[in-house]
Amino acid sequence: KQEVTQIPAALSVPEGENLVLNCSFTDSAIYNLQWFRQDPGKGLTSLLLIQSSQREQTSGRLNASLDKSSGRSTLYIAASQPGDSATYLCAASGAGSYQLTFGKGTKLSVIP
Amino acid sequence: DTGVSQDPRHKITKRGQNVTFRCDPISEHNRLYWYRQTLGQGPEFLTYFQNEAQLEKSRLLSDRFSAERPKGSFSTLEIQRTEQGDSAMYLCASSSPQTANTGELFFGEGSRLTVL
Numbered sequence: 001k002q003e004v005t006q007i008p009a010a011l012s013v014p015e016g017e018n019l020v021l022n023c024s025f026t027d028s029a030i031y032n033l034q035w036f037r038q039d040p041g042k043g044l045t046s047l048l049l050i051q052s053s054q055r056e057q058t059s060g061r062l063n064a065s066l067d068k069s070s071g072r073s074t075l076y077i078a079a080s081q082p083g084d085s086a087t088y089l090c091a092a093s094g095a096g097s098y099q100l101t102f103g104k105g106t107k108l109s110v111i112p
Numbered sequence: 113d114t115g116v117s118q119d120p121r122h123k124i125t126k127r128g129q130n131v132t133f134r135c136d137p138i139s140e141h142n143r144l145y146w147y148r149q150t151l152g153q154g155p156e157f158l159t160y161f162q163n164e165a166q167l168e169k170s171r172l173l174s175d176r177f178s179a180e181r182p183k184g185s186f187s188t189l190e191i192q193r194t195e196q197g198d199s200a201m202y203l204c205a206s207s208s209p210q211t212a213n214t215g216e217l218f219f220g221e222g223s224r225l226t227v228l
Contacts, residue, residue: 098145105154
């Protein structure tokens with residue numbers, strides 16, 4: 001059974017800092033790895049999707065990497081802004097299944 | 113806006129009552145998913161439809177839960193005889209045939225259930 005862990009559970013940084021969020025998964029036979037953003041009381045917004053054959057994806061100030069062999073993914077946020085404050089969730093999709101297995105998320109606070 | 117739409121956004125009910133949530137996926141999206149998220153946790157998969165066929169169900173979907181997608185468009189999730197442990201955010205997501213290879217999902221804003 002796939003298990004996804006996110007460390008740290010919460011992170012507070014001053015505006016302008018670069019930061020890294022970590023995600024680990026137990027079963028390396030994944031179809032893809034997705035990063036989502038969730039604002040309080042809201043649904044999920046897809047940020048980046050990395051297919052199993054890819055090593056990284058970039059969108060603006062965000063960069064996500066995937067290392068299947070070690071069961072890890074990272075989300076790098078450059079030049080953080082207060083508007084980046086939210087909970088970031090990673091989710092792994094298993095081969096042959098349409099289920100996403102989510103981590104518990106990292107709650108990010110960017111202090112002005 | 114043509115995103116995934118969920119209704120109601122918030123439902124407060126007494127224990128033992130039945131509740132129903134509705135999800136309207138993005139137009140042309142043939143795949144629809146239900147997830148449940150409790151406070152401080154990540155979403156957990158409940159069930160998946162391709163068109164009107166329910167192809168995958170989680171063990172979390174007890175006998176009190178039923179999901180339908182009768183015409184392959186909108187979907188309903190009904191919870192019978194609600195319990196306090198059912199209090200959660202119920203999230204709906206959809207995906208299109210064009211994104212089937214990537215597995216990208218588009219989520220709605222969720223329906224929050226509070227059982228008193």
